[in-house]
Amino acid sequence: MSKAYLTIDDGPTKNTKSITDFLIKKNIQSIMFFTGIQTIKNRKEAIYAIQKNCIVGNHSFTHPHFSELDLDECISEIELQEEQLNLLYKEAGIQRRYRIFRFPYGDKGGKNKDALQKYLKNSGFNKFNDNKITFPWYYESGLNKDIDLYWTFDFFEYKLEYNNGFTFEDIIKEINEMNPKEGAPLLAPDVYNIVLIHDHEKCEKSLQNYFYDIINYVLDQGVEFIKPEFIKPRSWLYI
Template sequence: MTTAYLTVDDAPSATLPEKLAVLDDYGVTALFLCEGRRLADHADHARQAVEAGHLLGNHAYDHNHASDIAVEEFADEVDRTEAAIDEVYADAGVERPTKVFRFPFGDKGGDRAAKFQTVLAERGFRPPNAELIDYDFWAEQAGDRDWFWTVDVEDYNVDTKAGLAENVAEADRLDGDSNDILLFHDGGNAPEQFEHYLHLLDERGVTFGDPLELADD
């Protein structure tokens, strides 16, 4: 069955503590991709995530489409968010184990994608180990430093448990024998919807791994 690595975008939200309790109930470790602007409002919630053993990653400051902003602006967004994440780890008294990044909307920057990758490389961001993920996308993007995903249930397009269940049911990769990076969201999802997602995956027989296992050495 699928071994899933849960990644959670648009963190931290005001309801993150309740979601951390849900993760604890299910025994799941998550990678939270943090927006700098959200860290400015909810740094304490991010600290709770670190203290609970979860991993924080960089999701830029203002959640802009990379293809809509200049390289210099992108670098500034990354650096401001990095400073906030480092402060969270310092406040938690936990050594930051690795640096990971995900582009908002999965937008790698269009015609300037190579320049954005240079920004990430210069700052030491580590991609997931492509050898552990059987997904054509990794081969196509070999050398990129950002984290993409293999399963997106489009939780941002549904607001009911029934709608989420329908989307999860259509995720065929969850029935295979594979390692998969799951995309879900903190901002925009109530704790009840977050819990329902984990419940649906549990019913599906999905097992979870620690996203840090995927960090490329």
């Protein structure tokens, strides 16, 4: 059986509450990566997700390409959203246990990559416990050493909102691909994946219930979503 950790980018949106309720019914604990702009727009939905046991991580304040910013701008993007997340947890009445970060677009900062990894480590961000990920390319790329949380499988469902011929059938094809051009196979036996899906209102307008239909399909194929684990800050080495 395939196992996976569910991560959800770009929230919160007006859909976040219903997504949260759906995940509760399916007994899935997700990591939701929120941006600052969306947090300000949809504060009630953000607080609801926290109160319902979703783990909320930092996805920057404005969702930029970090390789297009200087180091100080990158750090500002992270710290501005840290302020928002601390306020959210306080307003939700929930103790914040983890500080997790994901770069928008998976863009780790270009020439500032090493400096940003050291910043995340020294600032006490939690590293996701990825020791069950066994794909060789994950280690060859050094993703196991990075403090930020990357992914191994992307549904690419965000393409639905572009109306460029990408369909739900294309998503299903990607799910069933055993030798994908990008990432790792989701349905291969005895593998662990870090799965990426997005909370986008434009996707919902393009294809109603896309989020629920994708997750239900994956569950029907035997994928088990499991609870994420994290390493305590400063208990790892970044080389």
